[in-house]
Amino acid sequence: MDTYAKSKLNKVRLNKRAEYDRKTVHKIIDDGLVAHVGFVDQDWPIVVPMIYARIDETLYLHGAKAARFAKAMGKGIQTCITVTHLDGLVLARSAFHSSVNYRSVVVHGHAKPVTDKDEKIEALTLVTDRIAPGRWDEAREMTDKELRSTGVISVPIEHAAAKVRTGGPIDDEEDYDLPIWGGVVPMRQVFDPPEDDGRLAPGTQLPESIKKLLAGNSG
Amino acid sequence: MDTYAKSKLNKVRLNKRAEYDRKTVHKIIDDGLVAHVGFVDQDWPIVVPMIYARIDETLYLHGAKAARFAKAMGKGIQTCITVTHLDGLVLARSAFHSSVNYRSVVVHGHAKPVTDKDEKIEALTLVTDRIAPGRWDEAREMTDKELRSTGVISVPIEHAAAKVRTGGPIDDEEDYDLPIWGGVVPMRQVFDPPEDDGRLAPGTQLPESIKKLLAGNSG
Structure with missing residues (x-):
């Protein structure tokens, strides 16, 4: 099916702005780097920024904060993951009619820690490659110890x-x-020139992953 | 008091990155345009992006989405407001040690609709001026009808x-x-040249508010 079913949870109030087709939802998710992840802890909502990646209909969350989050999870806790891109000021x-141009996705699903080693590696590869495309292969290989101490959470896209x-x-x-200006001021995120940490081994070059990032600046 | 009290709700797990002083918290809040607002609706967390402004120790939220949100509120519902700025890829x-540079604030408080007219106008002025500094005064004056149909929610910063x-x-x-590049790729949000909507009244000039926005691009 190419659209997500409408439910009480994902029904958007202003229908003219709602989109439920998978391609649109996936594209907005895949264009982001940090999601805002919400869960409930003793009646309070908690919203934390987390790095993430998507594989098919599952989102993978990564971050030190995962610890606090994971603590609350037994068989899977109700989670909301929101990704927002700001595209312009209107x-x-x-x-009254001023606004912002944006693309956002709200996902609901039950979150669980990833325990399968292969699934964890696949998720971490994708998460790392979101920081910079191809970075996983450029970086020093992850050790088993690092793998064990890295928390990854999976959330199937249920809504x-x-x-x-x-x-x-x-x-x-x-x-x-009226003699009042009306229009849009487009916004976008750009990368500034990379700053190495002053500890590069002799002869170390700027990697392809960063070149790809910078090439995207014009878009 | 110049710091927020630590509580179960706002205690940050990785202490080396935590800041509780009001100045730091306020600055991060004031640097943002869209917050991710979490609340609980029938056991599910809901996280929506909303435009906001701060007056002293109160956050004001604005948006069409406020309707859905406000529906759930009687005497004030438990709300989490998170503001995140991405500053660079690390x-x-x-x-394993790759990361992102960021500044984020997590606020908790009880949300209530604003009913006092003066308070609403003050909040809307600030919200509008966040879209572009000084825009409230440039724009056509808000009518009473518009004011009544605009939802504004206040959330005192409790944590x-x-x-x-x-x-x-x-x-x-x-x-x-290792011959692997290490460092930071700084990120920031920029504005592209304003695009008027093709319906400007004759002689309408680009306003000061937008000039101020564009002047901030270099920072």
């Missing part, structure tokens, strides 16, 4: 919905006569 | 903690001999 002629706002402001018709 | 020689990672990778001592 300046309408009225404050998902995307919301997307694009384009200029929609002003009240009479406001277009 | 490429260590090992995948708060910041986490900050800066600097280069910390590799295992023996890995520094």
